[in-house]
Amino acid sequence: xxxxxxxxxxxxxxxxxxxxxxxxxxxxxxxxxxxxxxxxxxxxxxxxxxxxxxxxxxxxxxxxxxxxxxxxxxxxxxxxxxxxxxxxxxxxxxxxxxxxxxxxxxxxxxxxxxxxxxxxxxxxxxxxxxxxxxxxxxxxxxxxxxxxxxxxxxxxxxxxxxxxxxxxxxxxxxxxxxxxxxxxxxxxxxxxxxxxxxxxxxxxxxxxxxxxxxxxxxxxxxxxxxxxxxxxxxxxxxxxxxxxxxxxxxxxxxxxxxxxxxxxxxxxxxxxxxxxxxxxxxxxxxxxxxxxxxxxxxxxxxxxxxxxxxxxxxxxxxxxxxxxxxxx
Amino acid sequence: xxxxxxxxxxxxxxxxxxxxxxxxxxxxxxxxxxxxxxxxxxxxxxxxxxxxxxxxxxxxxxxxxxxxxxxxxxxxxxxxxxxxxxxxxxxxxxxxxxxxxxxxxxxxxxxxxxxxxxxxxxxxxxxxxxxxxxxxxxxxxxxxxxxxxxxxxxxxxxxxxxxxxxxxxx
Amino acid sequence: xxxxxxxxxxxxxxxxxxxxxxxxxxxxxxxxxxxxxxxxxxxxxxxxxxxxxxxxxxxxxxxxxxxxxxxxxxxxxxxxxxxxxxxxxxxxxxxxxxxxxxxxxxxxxxxxxxxxxxxxxxxxxxxxxxxxxxxxxxxxxxxxxxxxxxxxxxxxxxxxxxxxxxxxxxxxxxxxxxxxxxxxxxxxxxxxxxxxxxxxxxxxxxxxxxxxxxxxxxxxxxxxxxxxxxxxxxxxxxxxxxxxxxxxxxxxxxxxxxxxxxxxxxxxxxxxxxxxxxxxxxxxxxxxxxxxxxxxxxxxxxxxxxxxxxxxxxxxxxxxxxxxxxxxxxxxxxxxxxxxxxxxxxxxxxxxxxxxxxxxxxxxxxxxxxxxxxxxxxxxxxxxxxxxxxxxxxxxxxxxxxxxxxxxxxxxxxxxxxxxxxxxxxxxxxxxxxx
Numbered sequence: 061x062x063x064x065x066x067x068x069x070x071x072x073x074x075x076x077x078x079x080x081x082x083x084x085x086x087x088x089x090x091x092x093x094x095x096x097x098x099x100x101x102x103x104x105x106x107x108x109x110x111x112x113x114x115x116x117x118x119x120x121x122x123x124x125x126x127x128x129x130x131x132x133x134x135x136x137x138x139x140x141x142x143x144x145x146x147x148x149x150x151x152x153x154x155x156x157x158x159x160x161x162x163x164x165x166x167x168x169x170x171x172x173x174x175x176x177x178x179x180x181x182x183x184x185x186x187x188x189x190x191x192x193x194x195x196x197x198x199x200x201x202x203x204x205x206x207x208x209x210x211x212x213x214x215x216x217x218x219x220x221x222x223x224x225x226x227x228x229x230x231x232x233x234x235x236x237x238x239x240x241x242x243x244x245x246x247x248x249x250x251x252x253x254x255x256x257x258x259x260x261x262x263x264x265x266x267x268x269x270x271x272x273x274x275x276x277x278x279x280x281x282x283x284x285x286x287x288x289x290x291x292x293x294x295x296x297x298x299x300x301x302x303x304x305x306x307x308x309x310x311x312x313x314x315x316x317x318x319x320x321x322x323x324x325x326x327x328x329x330x331x332x333x334x335x336x337x338x339x340x341x342x343x344x345x346x347x348x349x350x351x352x353x354x355x356x357x358x359x360x361x362x363x364x365x366x367x368x369x370x371x372x373x374x375x376x377x378x379x380x381x382x383x384x385x386x387x388x
Numbered sequence: 389x390x391x392x393x394x395x396x397x398x399x400x401x402x403x404x405x406x407x408x409x410x411x412x413x414x415x416x417x418x419x420x421x422x423x424x425x426x427x428x429x430x431x432x433x434x435x436x437x438x439x440x441x442x443x444x445x446x447x448x449x450x451x452x453x454x455x456x457x458x459x460x461x462x463x464x465x466x467x468x469x470x471x472x473x474x475x476x477x478x479x480x481x482x483x484x485x486x487x488x489x490x491x492x493x494x495x496x497x498x499x500x501x502x503x504x505x506x507x508x509x510x511x512x513x514x515x516x517x518x519x520x521x522x523x524x525x526x527x528x529x530x531x532x533x534x535x536x537x538x539x540x541x542x543x544x545x546x547x548x549x550x551x552x553x554x555x556x557x558x
Numbered sequence: 559x560x561x562x563x564x565x566x567x568x569x570x571x572x573x574x575x576x577x578x579x580x581x582x583x584x585x586x587x588x589x590x591x592x593x594x595x596x597x598x599x600x601x602x603x604x605x606x607x608x609x610x611x612x613x614x615x616x617x618x619x620x621x622x623x624x625x626x627x628x629x630x631x632x633x634x635x636x637x638x639x640x641x642x643x644x645x646x647x648x649x650x651x652x653x654x655x656x657x658x659x660x661x662x663x664x665x666x667x668x669x670x671x672x673x674x675x676x677x678x679x680x681x682x683x684x685x686x687x688x689x690x691x692x693x694x695x696x697x698x699x700x701x702x703x704x705x706x707x708x709x710x711x712x713x714x715x716x717x718x719x720x721x722x723x724x725x726x727x728x729x730x731x732x733x734x735x736x737x738x739x740x741x742x743x744x745x746x747x748x749x750x751x752x753x754x755x756x757x758x759x760x761x762x763x764x765x766x767x768x769x770x771x772x773x774x775x776x777x778x779x780x781x782x783x784x785x786x787x788x789x790x791x792x793x794x795x796x797x798x799x800x801x802x803x804x805x806x807x808x809x810x811x812x813x814x815x816x817x818x819x820x821x822x823x824x825x826x827x828x829x830x831x832x833x834x835x836x837x838x839x840x841x842x843x844x845x846x847x848x849x850x851x852x853x854x855x856x857x858x859x860x861x862x863x864x865x866x867x868x869x870x871x872x873x874x875x876x877x878x879x880x881x882x883x884x885x886x887x888x889x890x891x892x893x894x895x896x897x898x899x900x901x902x903x904x905x906x907x908x909x910x911x912x913x914x915x916x917x918x919x920x921x922x923x924x925x926x927x928x929x930x931x932x933x934x935x936x937x938x939x940x941x942x943x944x945x946x947x948x949x950x951x952x953x954x955x956x957x958x959x960x961x962x963x964x965x966x967x968x969x970x971x972x973x974x975x976x977x978x979x980x981x982x983x984x985x986x987x988x989x990x991x992x993x
Contacts, residue, residue: 063830070461078759087464087465090465090466091462091466093468094449094451094452094466094467094468094469095452096468097449097468097469097470098469098502101502101503102502102504103501103502103503105502106452106453106499106502107452107453107498108451108452108453108454108457108462109457112458136452155872155876156876156877156880157875157876175877177877177878177879177880178760178761178762178831178877178878178879179760179761179762179831179877179878179879180877180879182830182831183831183876183877183878187875200761200762200879201761201762201763202760202761202762203761237761240758240759240761264757264758264764265753265754265755265758265764266754266755266758267758269755269758269759270758270759369452369457369462370461370462372457372458373457373458373460373461373462374456374457374458374459374460374461
């Protein structure tokens with residue numbers, strides 16, 4: 061995914077976690093750590109992106125995701141423009157490239173793009189003006205890199221380095237951009253073992269080529285896991301004959317307290333939200349002591365601040381360059 | 389990169405002595421020392437010992453307050469600020485290793501105010517190398533040097549602390 | 559009609575088992591003789607073909623010309639000219655035009671435009687069902703009388719097996735070859751890339767190989783029962799090619815073609831959401847590509863086509879899911895077929911067979927040969943003429959091809975259609991940019 065990195069190896073766009081070098085992934089998490097400190101203060105705002113404009117370009121409605129990006133941009137003092145193309149009357153029939161040209165004419169610095177089509181964010185990144193960055197906020201089934209990074213950040217905060225960890229991703233892998241990005245991010249950060257657990261109808265072909273172990277039996281898949289990452293199951297999966305019912309899915313792949321006993325005694329439970337209680341997660345697990353679901357939401361802001369501040373940083377310096385001496 | 393003959397313990401002693409005088413003159417009994425990452429934190433810790441200051445040393449990461457983000461980007465290893473006490477109405481001794489353009493100090497002052505409104509802020513540095521681009525001057529400087537603009541004076545540490553010169557004519 | 563002497567070329571005519579230096583004599587639009595000049599022959603024009611290959615004009619089993627219906631993408635005249643420049647003398651035009659070629663009026667329009675073009679012959683394929691909806695039979699007898707040489711599903715497979723069976727039988731009544739594109743509509747639903755590693759990585763809904771094999775199995779079952787000859791177009795899986803081979807061994811009247819690009823590219827060409835590699839059926843695995851190549855070499859697949867689908871730039875300059883399938887193939891059919899010779903997959907004669915005689919037979923046309931008495935459709939080819947594929951080098955209006963940047967060898971230096979020089983045209987056409 062060479063579109064993401066400039067010739068100096070600097071992150072210019074964030075489209076996917078696939079192919080990002082480990083030191084860059086680590087740097088994003090480290091930077092997010094600093095922003096976490098900022099967010100803990102009474103003044104939760106820094107002037108880093110003062111005068112820069114970030115456009116939330118949402119072709120698919122998602123209030124939750126848009127809000128976290130918006131808050132992250134505001135905490136960085138950027139100006140934020142929200143464009144919900146999904147509900148805008150001008151969207152139908154307008155050529156995407158024409159729309160981009162128009163938005164670029166407003167001198168914005170970054171697009172945060174959410175789109176129902178896989179590849180839309182990469183398409184936009186390949187076609188924006190030089191100097192404009194694109195951050196993928198979810199494209200079809202393809203990628204949701206900031207979610208995956210905030211998940212990795214949450215795991216690192218809870219469990220320390222990823223090398224010794226066994227991480228299980230459970231549920232609708234087939235349709236999940238979150239799962240794909242998690243797999244690339246976790247393996248990129250050196251996670252010991254990543255497993256995917258799902259019935260065969262929800263497993264994409266050749267998923268093992270991404271470097272994961274595949275389990276169709278949940279109990280076996282959870283054995284000894286340090287982290288259980290549950291995915292959201294969309295109600296429409298019952299149509300298309302992928303699953304018979306939510307009840308049967310829960311009985312085989314729902315995370316209950318009983319199933320949780322198979323995992324490592326200190327395993328944590330994650331979910332990108334919003335949780336379908338009683339479908340993916342037993343409410344007692346969702347609200348239980350192992351759940352870090354709310355920490356994920358909190359961490360989402362810091363991670364998105366980190367991504368925005370790195371992507372919008374000047375080009376010219378090597379990522380490991382001694383920038384602190386530039387102006388002593 | 390070349391080593392310098394700057395004697396750091398001696399510079400620390402002289403900054404500590406000057407700081408003691410200045411604090412006494414201002415009738416400040418217990419200032420909060422805040423070091424600017426990374427070199428300033430080492431200096432603040434050394435001064436903390438010499439001044440026998442009570443409140444723990446605070447650390448300040450100024451990367452998010454810099455004015456060169458759009459051109460130079462975010463540095464690779466961003467640290468976290470840690471200011472363990474409220475600065476509201478407290479005197480602060482802001483500490484850095486070197487003052488050059490004054491831009492870091494400007495960023496640090498902005499970052500500092502996110503932790504409350506200090507009653508006053510003093511600036512202490514080990515070395516004032518001149519070359520200011522902003523109207524900011526240290527209250528206490530261990531020594532004053534004139535270095536060519538292209539040269540970088542960098543404190544390395546934490547153990548032992550030493551100054552190196554990088555770039556430009558040596 | 560002029561009398562033409564094609565002098566000194568290397569004649570390759572698989573129908574006659576000929577591959578040697580010969581002169582070709584043409585009069586009244588037909589091949590008069592190959593070898594010795596007929597007594598008293600005087601040429602009005604002599605074409606020097608020394609060092610070149612003289613072959614039957616190429617016959618393409620599937621080329622969309624976008625007229626009527628989408629003139630921003632192509633047009634009968636420019637595409638027929640591009641075909642002639644690519645050595646193609648006959649192309650079968652599938653019926654999925656707008657309006658669909660299910661009435662004689664559309665067929666007549668195509669014929670009249672084709673005549674105006676004075677380039678490659680365009681053979682419209684009649685629709686198998688009305689409006690290609692797979693419900694009611696099209697008026698195939700009327701379509702045949704209007705000049706359709708065959709009927710086709712036009713890339714809209716007939717979902718209902720009973721309708722398909724009846725359509726095949728009805729077409730057979732009027733001796734119309736039936737051209738089908740095997741695709742199970744339910745399995746194909748939503749999938750625009752092969753269901754495999756690339757689809758998984760890119761998060762694109764995949765289309766399993768069974769989309770094709772299930773449909774081939776159904777069609778072969780119908781052929782087995784009715785004995786109706788059919789032609790399977792655009793195979794994309796190795797397994798489907800094996801099924802065709804098995805059917806041919808059982809003496810079922812089945813022929814098949816493959817798009818040339820399926821012999822060269824795989825699903826990985828869609829990596830990074832390359833919309834130029836979005837084709838239907840999709841590029842599949844390397845094993846599928848290799849299986850198709852074997853089937854072409856063995857003759858199970860007797861025809862290689864361009865599956866030409868020109869597009870306007872907007873059709874590809876959008877996210878993968880919104881992009882339109884198909885590539886512009888008229889310009890590259892000949893050099894890519896010759897590439898199979900360079901790669902050692904086919905002999906020159908076999909390659910010429912697969913793009914001339916094989917497709918002509920599938921369409922039931924008496925073309926694809928230089929036998930005396932045949933219509934003088936001839937491609938004179940410089941097999942070493944090198945060129946790099948660039949958007950500017952293409953004569954088709956469609957500049958959409960995943961082969962941009964490829965260095966190819968082989969160009970038609972002259973193309974005769976019915977004994978008339980259709981390429982190069984009268985006005986000195988700029989030759990393709992040379993390397």
